[in-house]
Amino acid sequence: MRDIENINLLQELDIDFMGIIRYSKSKRFVDDSQKEKVALQTMNKGTVGVYVNETLENILQDFIPLQLDVIQLHGDEDPAFAKALLEIDIKVFKAFQINETFDFKSLEPWEKLASEFTGKLFFLFDTATPNYGGSGKKFNWSILDSYNGEVPFLLSGGISKDDAKAVKEIKHDMLLGVDLNSKFEKEPGVKNIEEIKTFIEKLRK
Numbered sequence: 001m002r003d004i005e006n007i008n009l010l011q012e013l014d015i016d017f018m019g020i021i022r023y024s025k026s027k028r029f030v031d032d033s034q035k036e037k038v039a040l041q042t043m044n045k046g047t048v049g050v051y052v053n054e055t056l057e058n059i060l061q062d063f064i065p066l067q068l069d070v071i072q073l074h075g076d077e078d079p080a081f082a083k084a085l086l087e088i089d090i091k092v093f094k095a096f097q098i099n100e101t102f103d104f105k106s107l108e109p110w111e112k113l114a115s116e117f118t119g120k121l122f123f124l125f126d127t128a129t130p131n132y133g134g135s136g137k138k139f140n141w142s143i144l145d146s147y148n149g150e151v152p153f154l155l156s157g158g159i160s161k162d163d164a165k166a167v168k169e170i171k172h173d174m175l176l177g178v179d180l181n182s183k184f185e186k187e188p189g190v191k192n193i194e195e196i197k198t199f200i201e202k203l204r205k
Helices: 004-010 032-039 055-061 079-085 102-116 141-146 164-168 192-202
Strands: 019-023 046-051 070-073 089-098 123-126 153-155 175-176 186-187
Touching: 004 192, 019 186, 046 055, 055 079, 055 089, 070 141, 079 089, 079 102, 164 186
Parallel strands: 019 046, 046 070, 070 089, 089 123, 123 153, 153 175
Antiparallel strands: none
16 A cells, blocks of 8 residues: 555555555555655554565564554565564564465474464465465465464455455354455555445455
């Protein structure tokens, strides 16, 4: 999110978080000039800073100005990097790229870390892509049946306005919520407020 008017409209909806992407290769990148404008905006929803293989120093420089509630690590960060954030009492969403060959056993070090920081570390399962997300495509959601961990996760990747029923049919105990992105955009970084509102209403029924 980087358009102030769009941010204000989105904050009126029944959402929990909104993301600010600080990854320069993303078409939704919030650059430093836009960051200054967003930093002046009063946020009444949880604000997530999204980073890909960023330095700890640069993330921390954003934390207070952008009023971040959560840091989303969407690259190849390891548990030690996340632990450095968790130790200073910052919540973390760690994204993983899911495809047909993904081995959920690879999450064991992350699950151990989550047990050390209860309620601070969550997973985000996104569609595998060479560009660290943003593909607008779904992965096969039945793969989630293989996840037997105890860390709650967000579902991401190509979710559209037509997917409310399918999302409601997912009965996984650890499903925390869904990440709505490209399929709800008028243009990169600008959300279609009415479509999001309608989608939320369908989920609530």
